[in-house]
Amino acid sequence: MNNPFFLFHTKNGDFMKILITGSSSGIGFDTGVRLLKKGHFVYFTVHLDSQIETLIEKLKELNLLKNASVFKLDITDIEDRKLIYQLDVDCLLCNAAVGYGGSVLDIPISHLEENFKVNVFSNIELIQMYCGHLFLEKKQGKIVVMSSIAGILPIPFLGSYCATKASLITLTTCLKKELKLITNDIKVKLIEPGIFNTGFNDVMIENKKESIYFDSLEPTLTNTMKGLFSFFGYQHTNCITNKIIKAIESDSNKLVYSAPLSQKIVAKLYSLFR
Numbered sequence: 484m485n486n487p488f489f490l491f492h493t494k495n496g497d498f499m500k501i502l503i504t505g506s507s508s509g510i511g512f513d514t515g516v517r518l519l520k521k522g523h524f525v526y527f528t529v530h531l532d533s534q535i536e537t538l539i540e541k542l543k544e545l546n547l548l549k550n551a552s553v554f555k556l557d558i559t560d561i562e563d564r565k566l567i568y569q570l571d572v573d574c575l576l577c578n579a580a581v582g583y584g585g586s587v588l589d590i591p592i593s594h595l596e597e598n599f600k601v602n603v604f605s606n607i608e609l610i611q612m613y614c615g616h617l618f619l620e621k622k623q624g625k626i627v628v629m630s631s632i633a634g635i636l637p638i639p640f641l642g643s644y645c646a647t648k649a650s651l652i653t654l655t656t657c658l659k660k661e662l663k664l665i666t667n668d669i670k671v672k673l674i675e676p677g678i679f680n681t682g683f684n685d686v687m688i689e690n691k692k693e694s695i696y697f698d699s700l701e702p703t704l705t706n707t708m709k710g711l712f713s714f715f716g717y718q719h720t721n722c723i724t725n726k727i728i729k730a731i732e733s734d735s736n737k738l739v740y741s742a743p744l745s746q747k748i749v750a751k752l753y754s755l756f757r
Contacts, residue, residue, distance in 0.1 A: 497522075498522050498523050498524070499523050499524070499573035499574050499625075499731070499732075500523070500524045500526070500570075500571060500572045500573050500574070501515075501518055501523055501524070501525050501526065501572065501573065501574040501575075501576060501731065502526040502528070502567070502570065502572045502574070502575050502576065503515050503525060503526065503527060503528065503576045503578055504528050504556060504558055504576065504577055504578050504579035504606075504609070505528070505530070505558075505578040505579030505580060506525075506527040506528055506529070506538075506578060507527070507529040507530070507534045507537075507538050509679075509720070510578065510629075510676065510679065510720050510723060510724065510727075511527075511576075511578040511579075512527070512538075512541075513720045513721075513724050514576070514578075514720075514724045514727045514728065515527050515551070516542075516545060516547060517724055517728060518728065518731070519542075519547045519550055519551055520547070521728070522550075523550070524550045524551070524552075525550065525551050525552075526551075526552050526554070526567075526570065526572065527542075527551060527552065527553045527554075528553075528554060528555070528556035528579075529553065529554075529555055529556070530555070530556075530557055530579070531555065532555050534555075535553050535554065535555060538553050539553050558579050558601065558605040558606065558608075558609060559600055559601055559605045564605075564608065564609065564612065568612065568616065571617070572613065572617070572624075573623075573624060573625065574624065574625040574626075574627060574731050575609065575610065575613045575624075575625070575626050575627065576627045576629070576727070576731070577606040577609060577610065577626070577627065577628045577629060578629045579601065579605070579606070580601060580602045580629065580647075581597060581598060581601045581602065582598070582641070582643075582644040583595075583597065583598055583643050583644065584640050584641050584643075584644070585640060585642075585643065585694065586640055586642075586694040587642045587643075588694060589694050589695060590642070590643055594643060595643050598643045598644060598646075598647050599646075599647055599650070602644075602647035602648070602650075602651065603647050603650045603651060603654070606628065606651070607654060610626055610628075610658070613626070614626060614662075614669065618669050619665075619666070619669070622666065622668050622669075623668045623669065624668075624669050624670075625669070625670045625671075625672065625731060626655075626658070626669070626670070626671050626672070627672045627673075627674060627727065627730050627731055628651055628655045628671075628672070628673050628674065629651075629674045629676070630648045630651045630652050630655070630673055630674060630675050631644075631645075631648040631675060631676055632675055632676065632677045632678070632741065632746055632747070632750050633645040633648045634648030634649040634650075634651065634652045634675065635649070635652065635675070635750050635753070635754055636749065636750045636753050636754075637649075651673075652673060652675075655671060655673045655738075656673070656738065658671050659671035659673075659738055667736075670733075670734065670735075670736070671738065672730035672731075672737070672738065672740060673738050673739050673740070674723070674726060674727055674730060674740050674741070675739060675740070675741035675747075675750075676723045676741070676742065677723075677741070677742065677743050677745075677746030677747065678746060679720050679723065722742040722743050723742045723743070725742070726740040726741065726742050727740070
């Protein structure tokens with residue numbers, strides 16, 4: 484099934500229709516696959532039309548295409564967002580993100596704007612659309628927002644990315660408190676993954692703007708960042724996808740789900756002693 488506007492009707496009330504942004508690879512894709520295996524219907528979205536067939540083939544190989552739909556959704560594109568307005572979903576998983584590295588001293592403002600446009604503004608617009616239009620009307624729904632340990636543990640030369648994730652933590656926490664005043668039936672969850680070797684961190688390093696102020700340190704800084712991601716990065720995403728699936732399926736009012744435990748402890752210690 485690959486018609487994005489096909490309305491999947493479950494026979495069991497425990498099964499849900501879940502829209503995952505940024506799910507062509509990495510944690511988004513892995514989470515979608517595991518949700519399919521559990522019987523849920525998953526709308527996978529990709530940033531480019533050229534990624535659609537590749538993702539469809541991956542799902543075919545896993546024999547999981549029956550309860551999945553794959554389509555392009557550039558969350559910054561208002562026309563793309565309009566196209567999914569009619570989709571009936573039970574859970575919105577906001578996973579799409581971009582990352583730019585560079586010193587706060589001279590990172591291009593255009594990079595900052597792009598980081599916030601994708602990671603914060605467009606995700607909030609999706610939440611406003613689904614929560615306001617669908618979830619409040621149905622008096623039920625789940626909003627799961629992917630933040631990051633980087634939102635509570637600032638990483639030098641990744642300030643732009645860290646700032647967007649810190650913003651998402653604040654906005655999601657406020658959203659939960661606001662919705663609680665009018666309903667207990669819309670659940671808001673916040674995911675704080677640590678460092679995983681999905682390729683996303685490598686892209687951030689590649690996108691890092693070389694600084695004129697730290698020119699002599701550039702090779703050392705790049706190698707240090709690569710070493711940090713390599714040392715702390717988990718090869719397998721199971722520990723965080725476990726948390727995401729628990730957040731999606733749980734009706735509890737718990738807000739924050741994070742993994743791996745070792746990086747969670749580091750972040751907690753930082754917040755205590757900074």
